[in-house]
Amino acid sequence: MTAVLERLDVPMVKSRRHAAAPRSDRRPWTFYALAAVFTLYVAALYGPMICIYILSFQDVRGGLVFPMKGRSLHWFVDLFTQVRTGDVKGSFDRSIKLAVLVTVITLVVSFLAGLAFRRRFIGDTFVFYLMIGSLVAPGLVLGIGIGLLFQWLGINASWYTSALGAQLSWTLPFGVLVMFAVMSRFNSAWEEAARDLGASRWQTIGLVVIPILAPGLVAVALFGFTLSYDEFARSLQTAGSLNTLPLEIWSMTLNVTSPSLYALGTVTTIVSFIAIGVSIGAIVLINRRRGTGPASR
């Protein structure tokens, strides 16, 4: 995932590409073959999703497959007003709150960890592998462990305690990995310069490090928000009695066979797209404001 950021910062990589100018303008046959593979891949990536967005706009006769039966917003209204589809509004609300909470914590904790990992320190390998372990551990297994732990401690599992922790165990490793990519391009000479000019440790971080790393931090926030908002396996055993949105969707896939399932898919994807759009917009804006000045390197 880290490459996303590296690539968003256009000026930096430009020079390297030019060094390898094509020797002839004729493209080899492999170009066309690979372009076809790529096109098919993107079509397969988006095609099915687009199908359900379209199908969610059917009217009351609508079913789960094509052809479209009418056009209306019936299933969206149905989604938020019907009892049988479950507490969509409540779970939506909880998921957004939880995602915001996770985003803030992920941002702060990943940033600090990123600072620490710039140099080797005693025990860094342990911390690193603990993080990788947390990333690859099967979500359900971890969820059961957290659920049992809370049970033994006599604490009730709920979305803002156990599920929050469970989601952080998933978003933080991603956040720190993104920070690694961001930090690898950070020149510590700037920091030393600030220190030499009399800035304190915290002034250096607040006035030099954070502004320079801002685009990367936006990306960390994007990971935090979307990974939490869509997280399922780790929340399943830890969310307690109130569902988050993915858990609601999961229970709908098992018992709802109307396009309201697709309507929910459309709604939740719109939220994700807003988050992605805002983040990418912010990164582009920050980079553009800097122009091609030295700070973008």
Add this chain to the structure above:
Amino acid sequence: MSRKNWFAWLYVTPLMLVLVPFFLVPILVVLVASVLETDGFGGLIPTFTLANYVDVLTSAQTFHLYSATLKFTTLTWLFTLVIGFLVAYFLVFHVKNQLLAISLFLICTVPFWTSNIIRMISWIPLLGKEGLVNSALLGTGLIREPIEVLLYSGIAVVIAYVHQLTIFMVVPIFNSMARIDKRVVEAAVDSGASRLDVMRLIIIPMSKSGIALGSIFVVSIVMGDFFVVKVMSGGGSASVVSAFYENVGVLQYPIAAASAVLLTVVLIVAISLILRTVNIRREITQ
């Protein structure tokens, strides 16, 4: 401890405050639960026993589950690797316009930030008996009757996995390919290497770390998954974790814990085999 170390630990303390109670301790809890007895009502009796492991290891079901999971893992790994490699290769070596390459790359990554469950169920209108694929095939006269094994079958499971996980191959492979110095390729061509030689002797070896990293993601996610298997197979197949989920559903925690420990051991072995080919830490932090 030196001042430098002290500050480093200050900075990673918040991280540890999450990882210890929400990863390390829960895993230990599962480990402990796997050697306890159950009272049959979801409670645990603190008596040491290895009976859970004996049950798990001697059951024929375990063998079936692992072979099913291994089959899905291998197929998914193979497809995601081939597609991911080709896509990354196309973006890095064939798209000459930098801005276009970034845009295409972002197009590939956007679905990663949307709901997995929604992306999975979005195959229903395509693969079902009355779905688009069947209608198209019937329309062209290639088949006379709808193919029913497309949805709610092993095929659907693999399709859903490949759909969700190819991105985990594309990104790390793209990353390592982007780091290959194009002059190396040029030098090879100048010395008479064919394009196949370039691929075989330069690009594949130099993308090895990306391939390894992507493989770790794909293997660990498929082996730890249960909802894709449950929904897309229509209950027809099971995986290690879906069986484990059933056990939890009937409050059989110890036996579920024992199979979780077994799965974790298998995963660790698989990942360390992959890691033998590459220095992951150097790869990630640089």
